[in-house]
Amino acid sequence: MGNKASGKGKKNSITLSAEDLNILKANTHYTEEEIQAWHSGFLKDCPMGKLDKKQFLAVYRRFYPEGKADTYCNFVFKAFDTDNNNWIDFTEFLLAVGVSQHGNLEEKLKMAFDIYDQNKDGQINRKDMIQIIEAMYDLANEEDRTGEKSPDKRVDLIMQRLNKDKDDIVIRDEFIQGCLRDELLRKILAPNTAIASENSETNATTLNEENEHI
Numbered sequence: 001m002g003n004k005a006s007g008k009g010k011k012n013s014i015t016l017s018a019e020d021l022n023i024l025k026a027n028t029h030y031t032e033e034e035i036q037a038w039h040s041g042f043l044k045d046c047p048m049g050k051l052d053k054k055q056f057l058a059v060y061r062r063f064y065p066e067g068k069a070d071t072y073c074n075f076v077f078k079a080f081d082t083d084n085n086n087w088i089d090f091t092e093f094l095l096a097v098g099v100s101q102h103g104n105l106e107e108k109l110k111m112a113f114d115i116y117d118q119n120k121d122g123q124i125n126r127k128d129m130i131q132i133i134e135a136m137y138d139l140a141n142e143e144d145r146t147g148e149k150s151p152d153k154r155v156d157l158i159m160q161r162l163n164k165d166k167d168d169i170v171i172r173d174e175f176i177q178g179c180l181r182d183e184l185l186r187k188i189l190a191p192n193t194a195i196a197s198e199n200s201e202t203n204a205t206t207l208n209e210e211n212e213h214i
Contacts (some may be wrong), residue, residue: 013049013089020091028098035094042090050087053077059097068138072112075135079115105186109176112136117172126168129155129175133185142188149184158182 016039024035043049053074060073080092088096099111112135114120116128124132133151145151158178159170170178179185 014043014047015049016090023091024094024098027095029102030094030098038094039090042093046090049089051089051093052087053081056088056093056096063097064139064141067141072135072139075115076111106176106180108136109179110172113172113175123169123171124175125170126155126159129158129170132175137188140188149188154182154185158185 016036021032021035024030025032028035030038042051046055056077057070057073060076061069063069076096077088080088080096096111099107103111112132113124116124116132130151133154134145137145137151142149147153158175158181159168161181162170162174162178
């Protein structure tokens with residue numbers, strides 16, 4: 001999130017620059033060849049290098065076939081669409097997809113925190129934490145949210161373990177470590193819902209396949 005490409009108005013949204021390539025290699029698990037394959041597929045369906053929210057949601061749903069990705073996806077799109085012009089470029093798209101497909105739980109929690117940290121001050125409140133857990137429950141298709149499994153209960157327990165003052169404010173590292181140390185959350189949020197791709201060429205055609213139905 002913090003390593004995203006520079007302002008959209010100052011870059012060519014079609015060309016994959018050396019800077020973009022370095023950003024993606026540093027922040028995703030994709031090789032240069034896989035990134036180039038993704039980029040080719042992206043431009044087939046987005047010739048202007050711009051992906052709108054509807055297209056992004058169609059792709060994002062594939063990574064959570066059993067879950068409910070819409071709410072979380074909307075937050076992801078909003079987080080990357082920093083200038084609110086209702087589209088994101090290829091670099092921003094692959095950064096988001098890279099975490100969803102290959103990221104471990106810590107990486108997903110980092111992205112979740114950054115998404116809900118709307119003013120980018122490195123902290124969120126209890127209400128934001130509950131929203132994060134609820135959205136990630138949706139992705140994991142976790143229906144049982146009663147008793148100890150309720151998002152607000154998990155947040156209360158996490159904050160108690162952190163020995164925090166009663167200000168209901170959590171910083172980034174506290175949130176991540178608190179969730180990682182919570183056995184129930186680890187079971188629910190374990191990164192086992194991503195689709196295992198056969199190869200990068202298959203993934204690179206994702207937009208084309210989905211847009212046939214849009």
